[in-house]
Amino acid sequence: MTNAALHTSTTCSLLSSSHLYLHLNPFSLSPSTYPSEKESEPKSLQIQTRWSKMPRDYKLISEITNHTRNWTVKIKVNEKSARRQSQNSSKTYQRLTLSDCKGNRVQATIFDDDINILKNTLSPLKDYYISNAHVRTIEPRFRYVENNYQWIINNHSRIEEITGEEENIKEESYSFISFNNLNDYINSTAQIGISLSTRGSTTITINPEIPEAISLQTWSHEHNDVLNELREKITHIPMPNxxxxxxxxxxxxxxxxxxxxxxxxxxxxxxxxxxxxxxxxxxxxxxxxxxxxxxxxxxxxxxxxxxxxxxxxxxxxxxxxxxxxxxxxxxxxxxxxxxxxxxxxxxxxxxxxxxxxxxxxxxxxxxxxxxxxxxxxxxxxxxxxxxxxxxxxxxxxxxxx
Structure with missing residues (x-):
């Protein structure tokens, strides 16, 4: 590929073996890094390897505003919703909740075609480096975490899964309450580990890798006969007339x-x-x-x-x-x-x-x-x-x- 041909291309997306999409800006490459016509796939792999060894000088979520430039944040994906249809337009969107090592959180959104492009990355409970997502202020009525900004992630955002021996971000801790004690928490604003109502931003994680969930799965396997008996009984309560x-x-x-x-x-x-x-x-x-x-x-x-x-x-x-x-x-x-x-x-x-x-x-x-x-x-x-x-x-x- 010639230099001129490279300049006419606006983006170049690579799919790695970890199903991660990276965005290359050809105008940021020096002439010596332009791939020649004889060097196609091998050169791309060299570029990808060079990026995977980028310096780990990253910021916290709380430091990112709509004026921050050339930033990288190390995050954990806490929640990832299914694709949803906008009520006021034909757009589709997917919501995520991300956190960093200090417990700061931010809402993130992926729109339309980018949902399919990024479907194999940003998996719940995994850690990633994210660079240069689009940062916008968010209206209070749409805000469900303590952050005045939201991130718009698309196929131009740089995303890299954290693997190997790098230190992972600590998972969120939960204080679970048994059903026997649930009445003590009626109308309470504390997070009690179970929600009896949902909203548009609610995400349900199936079989999360936490001790309480593993213990519950073990119990269910050991008491399968009890669960089958319960299934045969009436499992609904009629609404008062x-x-x-x-x-x-x-x-x-x-x-x-x-x-x-x-x-x-x-x-x-x-x-x-x-x-x-x-x-x-x-x-x-x-x-x-x-x-x-x-x-x-x-x-x-x-x-x-x-x-x-x-x-x-x-x-x-x-x-x-x-x-x-x-x-x-x-x-x-x-x-x-x-x-x-x-x-x-x-x-x-x-x-x-x-x-x-x-x-x-x-x-x-x-x-x-x-x-x-x-x-x-x-x-x-x-x-x-x-x-x-x-x-x-x-x-x-x-x-x-």
């Missing part, structure tokens, strides 16, 4: 500052925004948004099973009683109950722009009373914090005896 639950008024709900608490109220419905989108297209399995058309097969990271694009109701409504009014969001079956129609109906009325049909359904719904079970959560945007409510069940008011 909202119609028999004690209700509180809306003013009490709005005054409550506790998040993720389920409230039960009796209220009437009032839908005033007829311009809202009464539905969205989602995965038939996990209900996440998709840009695919109705009934088209989709590849969703939620499952290996075939999924299709299906409409799902999404309605914002005012709930009112004698003490006040609150805005709540209803999804799927709960929205269909108050509207007395299906999600497919709402999709068809909206697509055909039959606003008279939508308006007729809304008029029939407005003023009706139901018993709602709803859950509060915080929504943080820039410097503002809002309290929002999602309806998790809707019940008819039982007739008076």
């Amino acid at each position: 909202a119609s028999t639950s004690t209700t509180i008024n809306i003013n009490e709900v709005l005054e409550s500052t506790e998040m993720n608490i389920v409230h039960c109220i009796k209220a009437s419905v009032l839908i005033t925004d007829l311009q809202q989108n009464f539905w969205y297209m989602g995965c038939s399995l996990c209900k996440k948004r998709t840009s695919e058309e109705y009934e088209k097969e989709i590849s969703c990271p939620c499952s290996t099973k075939k999924a299709t694009a299906q409409p799902r109701s999404l309605i914002k409504a005012n709930l009112s009683d004698s003490t006040g009014t609150m805005l709540a969001t209803l999804f799927g079956e709960q929205a269909e109950k108050i509207m007395s129609c299906t999600s497919i109906d709402l999709m068809q009325f909206s697509i055909k722009e039959h606003m008279d049909e939508i308006e007729n359904l809304v008029n029939q719904c407005n003023g009706k009373e139901f018993i709602f079970r709803l859950k509060s959560h915080q929504y943080i945007y820039e410097a503002n914090t809002d309290q929002r409510f999602n309806v998790i069940s809707v019940n008819e008011i039982p007739p008076k005896s």
Whole structure:
């Protein structure tokens, strides 16, 4: 390859025997290092070997900002999520949580085609050197670790797995709590080793290489008969019937500052925004948004099973009683109950722009009373914090005896 030909190439990616992708910038090579036409693969291997012996002068995660240049950090991959679909665009992304030897952590994200390119590297619980990922500030509402920056990793980032006798970064330590003592930690903010609810950034690691997990696996093998007996029993607990639950008024709900608490109220419905989108297209399995058309097969990271694009109701409504009014969001079956129609109906009325049909359904719904079970959560945007409510069940008011 001539020097001129090398200059016309913008990038050169190499796949090593450890499935690691490295980025070479041809303009940073001196003329003496340009490979000749007679030297192709052997020269590439020499370049790779020379890089693998680079000096280990690395920084800590806390020292990296969007103004830091030519940096290298030694990290451990703590968490690596599956590929996810963005709710607001056609982009796909994969989240990682990285830590260094001092316990500093940073969020990292890989987008679109780079997910496949880097799928065989950055494995959970392994150590790597990372150089020159793109560093951006991160909005507080998207932040789930104590760091004002996030890293965008792509095929231009330099990544090298740490192998051999080099000192590894200490793994995160956990303080596990038994189920017998779980009640003592209700509403606690401490990490208790098991999560009873999940969010978009939650990652589940299967069979982690930690003593507690190995001990549990050994126990399960020794007590397989006990586990089989438990599988044959009922393994679910029905949700309490909202119609028999004690209700509180809306003013009490709005005054409550506790998040993720389920409230039960009796209220009437009032839908005033007829311009809202009464539905969205989602995965038939996990209900996440998709840009695919109705009934088209989709590849969703939620499952290996075939999924299709299906409409799902999404309605914002005012709930009112004698003490006040609150805005709540209803999804799927709960929205269909108050509207007395299906999600497919709402999709068809909206697509055909039959606003008279939508308006007729809304008029029939407005003023009706139901018993709602709803859950509060915080929504943080820039410097503002809002309290929002999602309806998790809707019940008819039982007739008076």
